[in-house]
Amino acid sequence: MADLTVSLFFTLIVIVICFLFLTKRKRLDGEPPLENGWLPFIGVALQFQRNPLEFLTSRKRRYGDAFTCRIAGKYFTFILDPFSYNAVIRQGKNLNFQKFAIAASLKVFGHADFSDPKYNISYEEIHPIFRQTLQGAALQPLTLSMMKNLQFVMQKSKAYDWTTEGVYSFAFKIMFEAGYLTLFGRNEYLLAEDNAEEAQEAWMTRIMDDFKVLDNAFPHIVAGVPIFLLWKVKAAREDLAGKFLHEYLKKNTNLSELIEKRINIFDRIKNLDEVNKARTHVAMLWASQANTLPATFWSLFYMLRSPEALREARKEVEQLLQDTNQSTETQVCFTKDHLDNMTVLGSIIDEALRLSSASIMIRVANENFILTLDSREEIKIRKGDCIALYPQMIHLDPEIYEDAKEFKYNRFLDENGQRKTCFLKNGRKFKSFLLPFGAGISECPGRFFAVNEIKQFLALILCHYDLELQNMDIPPLDNSRAGFGILQPKYDVQFRYKLKRKNREKL
Ligand SMILES: *[C@@H]1O[C@H](CO)[C@@H](O)[C@H](O)[C@H]1NC(C)=O
Numbered sequence: 014m015a016d017l018t019v020s021l022f023f024t025l026i027v028i029v030i031c032f033l034f035l036t037k038r039k040r041l042d043g044e045p046p047l048e049n050g051w052l053p054f055i056g057v058a059l060q061f062q063r064n065p066l067e068f069l070t071s072r073k074r075r076y077g078d079a080f081t082c083r084i085a086g087k088y089f090t091f092i093l094d095p096f097s098y099n100a101v102i103r104q105g106k107n108l109n110f111q112k113f114a115i116a117a118s119l120k121v122f123g124h125a126d127f128s129d130p131k132y133n134i135s136y137e138e139i140h141p142i143f144r145q146t147l148q149g150a151a152l153q154p155l156t157l158s159m160m161k162n163l164q165f166v167m168q169k170s171k172a173y174d175w176t177t178e179g180v181y182s183f184a185f186k187i188m189f190e191a192g193y194l195t196l197f198g199r200n201e202y203l204l205a206e207d208n209a210e211e212a213q214e215a216w217m218t219r220i221m222d223d224f225k226v227l228d229n230a231f232p233h234i235v236a237g238v239p240i241f242l243l244w245k246v247k248a249a250r251e252d253l254a255g256k257f258l259h260e261y262l263k264k265n266t267n268l269s270e271l272i273e274k275r276i277n278i279f280d281r282i283k284n285l286d287e288v289n290k291a292r293t294h295v296a297m298l299w300a301s302q303a304n305t306l307p308a309t310f311w312s313l314f315y316m317l318r319s320p321e322a323l324r325e326a327r328k329e330v331e332q333l334l335q336d337t338n339q340s341t342e343t344q345v346c347f348t349k350d351h352l353d354n355m356t357v358l359g360s361i362i363d364e365a366l367r368l369s370s371a372s373i374m375i376r377v378a379n380e381n382f383i384l385t386l387d388s389r390e391e392i393k394i395r396k397g398d399c400i401a402l403y404p405q406m407i408h409l410d411p412e413i414y415e416d417a418k419e420f421k422y423n424r425f426l427d428e429n430g431q432r433k434t435c436f437l438k439n440g441r442k443f444k445s446f447l448l449p450f451g452a453g454i455s456e457c458p459g460r461f462f463a464v465n466e467i468k469q470f471l472a473l474i475l476c477h478y479d480l481e482l483q484n485m486d487i488p489p490l491d492n493s494r495a496g497f498g499i500l501q502p503k504y505d506v507q508f509r510y511k512l513k514r515k516n517r518e519k520l
């Protein structure tokens with residue numbers, strides 16, 4: 014971490030010197046209130062970054078539901094009124110979201126930029142693969158594969174006696190490996206080696222360690238620290254890319270359709286070299302894990318912490334085992350339809366996401382245009398400016414969610430035990446009450462797969478383990494990732510677990 018801090022400081026100094034003398038802009042008629050901040054260029058970036066929720070809450074008091082702030086040289090117009098979210102989300106013509114996401118991805122993963130005409134493909138051709146392979150019917154085989162992989166990883170630990178560990182570290186190991194195997198397949202060709210099991214174990218440990226190094230540096234790189242200053246991070250990324258070279262991936266068994274299709278399409282692109290193909294798979298690995306892992310932690314943690322949640326979740330899983338004539342003495346199999354019926358687990362996950370997600374939705378204005386808010390107020394937006402939505406403001410709004418800071422396992426259940434979708438603010442119903450995955454064009458295409466994965470994890474944990482949380486304190490959210498998705502806890506929480514005896518050797 015020390016070299017990170019030093020280089021972050023270094024970049025800040027350079028930025029400050031470069032832009033010290035740039036003038037700040039003036040608010041024009043019809044534009045929302047403007048705050049330049051007292052630092053040139055940087056504006057209010059530091060205050061915003063320290064605690065976005067607090068910053069936005071205080072500005073909302075000062076300016077109302079729409080205002081513009083200078084953040085790191087860019088102007089962001091925040092729209093806080095939930096009823097106006099749709100106006101922004103539906104603005105496809107004037108607003109572009111990809112610019113921002115792609116710029117961040119290029120900085121971190123260093124992959125080829127497909128908007129460059131030297132590649133005969135565009136993001137518009139690659140993007141639909143997500144929908145084709147991660148949604149609808151495509152979810153059935155993915156779910157079955159994840160089911161097997163989760164149980165394979167769980168039994169591998171051979172934890173038949175009480176084991177004390179951090180909840181995060183426990184969830185990380187199981188979800189990372191199972192999720193990895195489900196997408197990228199198994200490298201069974203390593204089994205030909207003499208000490209096959211150790212070879213596979215070492216391979217997976219290396220991938221996990223590299224992933225952690227890259228993931229920890231992610232916010233710093235997006236904030237502008239060039240990756241070449243972070244040589245350990247760059248080495249980890251390249252090491253990962255080395256494992257994703259097509260010559261290796263193609264030897265794997267049980268590759269997901271998603272990765273198969275991506276391999277095929279990348280192989281047909283002119284001028285795209287092997288390392289660049291591999292780096293896009295690194296980006297895919299990151300996207301599939303970076304938010305799922307902390308979301309799994311919070312779901313498991315809150316479920317274990319709340320006696321009612323644990324009781325109702327157990328009941329739901331036991332009922333399903335009974336209905337499907339399954340015993341936990343062998344591998345359990347729940348299909349996607351079964352999972353859809355597990356509404357208690359669904360509500361636990363939604364509630365954990367509500368409390369831990371802090372993503373920012375950004376659209377870049379392609380033109381000067383006028384945005385009409387729900388109140389009929391019209392605000393002028395300048396070309397090149399960003400419009401930002403910050404759903405955490407909704408997720409923690411006490412007018413929408415009573416006792417908004419409390420975990421209530423059944424908050425997202427209606428009176429019939431189905432998913433609750435009616436939430437009110439000022440007596441008015443609105444749609445965007447829970448947006449951990451973004452919305453509109455930028456909505457995460459893997460959201461159904463992600464929630465499914467977490468549900469499977471929770472259900473299987475209840476089938477195969479005895480668990481006890483030892484400390485009921487809730488770890489604070491680590492805000493260093495605010496804006497990027499699900500926040501991690503500041504520190505891990507100890508608990509103890511063991512595989513149920515009766516499953517010994519049989520899983
Ligand atoms: C891998 O594929 C084989 C053959 O199609 C199948 O029998 C097996 O269950 C799959 N494994 C996983 C983990 O999906």
Ligand SMILES: *[C@@H]1O[C@H](CO)[C@@H](O)[C@H](O)[C@H]1NC(C)=O
Nearest residue numbers: 132133134138278281282283
């Ligand atoms: C790109 O060009 C190559 C070679 O000219 C061709 O084989 C390939 O089909 C093209 N790929 C796409 C996606 O159009």
Ligand SMILES: *[C@@H]1O[C@H](CO)[C@@H](O)[C@H](O)[C@H]1NC(C)=O
Nearest residue numbers: 333334335336337338339340
């Ligand atoms: C479950 O098992 C019982 C007895 O073994 C059998 O009568 C019943 O039909 C089975 N139900 C299902 C859904 O397979």
Ligand SMILES: *[C@@H]1O[C@H](CO)[C@@H](O)[C@H](O)[C@H]1NC(C)=O
Nearest residue numbers: 336348349350351352353354
């Ligand atoms: C889901 O639940 C409904 C009613 O609660 C039931 O009729 C249906 O058979 C269940 N589906 C599955 C796949 O278990």
